[in-house]
Amino acid sequence: MHVAVFSQYHTSPDCPATSRHYTLLAELVKHHRVSLLTTPAWRSQQLTQEFAWVPPGVELYEANIPYDNKMGPARRALAFAQYAAWAVRAGRRLGRPDVVWGISTPLTAAWAAARVAQHWQVPWVFEVQDLWPSFPVAMGAVPTALARRQLFALEKRLYDSAAHIVPLSPDMSTYVTDLGVPPAKITTLLNGTDLDLAARATPEAVAALRHAQGLGGQRVILYAGTFGRANDMPTVVAAAEAMMAADPTVTWLFLGHGHYAPLVAVAAARWPGRIRLIGGQPRHAVFSWFALADVAVVSFLNLPVLDTNSPAKLYDALAVGTPVVVTNQGWTKTLVEQYGCGWYAPAGDATALAAQLQTVLATPAALAEAGARGQQLALRAFDRRQLATQMLAILATAAEMPHR
Numbered sequence: 001m002h003v004a005v006f007s008q009y010h011t012s013p014d015c016p017a018t019s020r021h022y023t024l025l026a027e028l029v030k031h032h033r034v035s036l037l038t039t040p041a042w043r044s045q046q047l048t049q050e051f052a053w054v055p056p057g058v059e060l061y062e063a064n065i066p067y068d069n070k071m072g073p074a075r076r077a078l079a080f081a082q083y084a085a086w087a088v089r090a091g092r093r094l095g096r097p098d099v100v101w102g103i104s105t106p107l108t109a110a111w112a113a114a115r116v117a118q119h120w121q122v123p124w125v126f127e128v129q130d131l132w133p134s135f136p137v138a139m140g141a142v143p144t145a146l147a148r149r150q151l152f153a154l155e156k157r158l159y160d161s162a163a164h165i166v167p168l169s170p171d172m173s174t175y176v177t178d179l180g181v182p183p184a185k186i187t188t189l190l191n192g193t194d195l196d197l198a199a200r201a202t203p204e205a206v207a208a209l210r211h212a213q214g215l216g217g218q219r220v221i222l223y224a225g226t227f228g229r230a231n232d233m234p235t236v237v238a239a240a241e242a243m244m245a246a247d248p249t250v251t252w253l254f255l256g257h258g259h260y261a262p263l264v265a266v267a268a269a270r271w272p273g274r275i276r277l278i279g280g281q282p283r284h285a286v287f288s289w290f291a292l293a294d295v296a297v298v299s300f301l302n303l304p305v306l307d308t309n310s311p312a313k314l315y316d317a318l319a320v321g322t323p324v325v326v327t328n329q330g331w332t333k334t335l336v337e338q339y340g341c342g343w344y345a346p347a348g349d350a351t352a353l354a355a356q357l358q359t360v361l362a363t364p365a366a367l368a369e370a371g372a373r374g375q376q377l378a379l380r381a382f383d384r385r386q387l388a389t390q391m392l393a394i395l396a397t398a399a400e401m402p403h404r
Contacts (some may be wrong), residue, residue: 001398004097004328006113008083008106009067010038012053013197014046016257016280020314020384023164023194027388027397035059035089035094037112041067047282057061061090075142084108099399100124103237107132107151110158123163123398127189128172134305140175143370163398166391171308171331187394190386193315196234197284203312203321214273218251219361222293224286224324225313227258230306232299232327234260237267238350243358244271255289262312291320294367295360298326301376302347307331310332315382316376318342323367325356341374 011017028034035220036054040062043053054060063086067079091100091112102113102124110126132150133142133143140149156179159165165186167173173188210216221240227233236261240252254264255278268275281289289294296317300306307330314332317324324342326332336342345356361369 001031001099001103001396002035002095002097003028003099003117003395004091004094004113005036005038005101005103006088006091006109006116007038007103007111008065008080008085009107009289010036010054011042011048012051013194013283014044014048014051015042015048015166015283016090017042017283018191019283020312022051022189023056023309023384024388024391025058027385028392029055029057029272031392033059033289035061037057037063037090037094039060039063039065039067039083041065045280046326047280047401048284050282050284061094063087063090069115070177073136073143075125076141076214080106082110084112087112088115088119096120097122099395101127101395102162103127103129104128105135111154111309113357114158117403118161123403124161125398125399126158126165128165128167128176129310131172131305131308133177135230138303138305153182153382161215163258163401164394168208168310169308169331172310174397181215186391189285189313189387189390189394192382192387193309193312193319193378194283195319195379195385198287198316198319198378200284201287204359205288205289209292213276213292215292217249218250219247219249220253220293221357221361222253222255222296222317223294224255224289224316225311226254227254227256227260227264229259230301230303231258231300232259232347235327235353236297236299237263237346239353239357241271242350242354244274246354247358247361248274250274251276253289253293254287256280268350283290286316286328290317290322293317293322294358295357296322296324297353297357298324298328299331299353300328300347302327302329304330307338313380319382321371322376323360323370323374325360327353336374339373339377341370341377343370 066084100117102110104110252275257280268277307328325346333344343355
């Protein structure tokens with residue numbers, strides 16, 4: 001089977017990114033021919049050189065289209081349009097695939113996948129990483145009513161034309177069915193985590209990291225991920241600062257990069273050693289940082305569309321036995337409460353977040369029990385290699401379906 005994969009932003013485990021599709025592609029290419037149509041936007045952000053840029057055997061097609069998280073809405077839209085136009089042309093020159101796999105975000109990447117599938121008269125599978133256009137609309141990035149109507153209409157057409165739809169969370173799947181898409185056409189595949197990389201966070205590795213960071217005797221709270229506009233970073237930083245005077249045994253680590261890095265840096269300067277801006281780490285190294293922490297924070301703005309998301313930091317923390325505090329009101333809150341592997345604090349409330357963290361840190365036994373439950377859940381349900389097997393089956397089934 002020949003699978004053509006449309007993903008605008010490919011990353012490897014050498015990048016400070018979740019790299020979900022690296023694992024999925026590595027498993028898929030063991031059994032099938034795989035062509036990846038992407039861009040090298042993340043190549044320059046590789047922090048190590050431990051992994052090949054794409055899994056061995058994957059046929060790589062790249063368009064040199066620049067992209068940076070610091071870009072404004074207009075510049076981002078141009079990058080999205082440039083990739084979509086290139087991907088349609090490249091997909092038509094590629095040769096006939098048996099099935100097309102289109103990965104959104106952005107929605108334009110899925111549109112290109114659908115166009116190429118139409119050209120070759122083959123089925124396509126639509127993977128929904130984030131709800132587009134709902135997310136950029138909620139963030140104010142789509143200013144005109146006409147553009148919003150056009151994007152929502154495009155979204156619905158893509159759902160209708162896809163042979164199968166793969167959202168990354170149950171709340172995303174509910175959103176799609178609420179648009180009238182038959183549930184039988186939808187399979188939820190969680191973002192998941194890389195258990196083989198998590199296994200690198202051995203007690204020896206974590207102890208060495210703790211020693212190198214001078215964290216003996218400290219209780220550690222970790223925020224790891226993008227410091228983006230959607231991540232409610234002002235609230236997280238305010239909670240961190242509120243805890244400094246109250247408890248000298250607490251250290252906050254901020255692992256990542258993004259829009260609010262200067263805000264974190266200012267707080268770190270006010271509380272040297274107690275609030276630390278670590279910066280981005282390669283995918284394969286983040287698990288020791290998660291294992292070092294007593295608890296990890298998974299925060300987002302109080303927007304319904306963000307309640308649906310499937311944050312990698314949630315899975316990564318639980319994979320190494322670190323419980324979490326989430327601020328989403330959606331399925332992640334339900335998950336941590338149902339399985340007893342974390343707690344909830346309302347988004348936008350720094351006082352409540354600080355209080356919740358102080359409460360859980362005061363009960364080490366409860367922390368350990370929650371972490372153990374989370375790790376067992378990760379072993380059962382979050383293994384990306386198992387998710388890759390499910391994705392392979394979805395693609396194989398779709399390839400046998402008549403083109404619509």
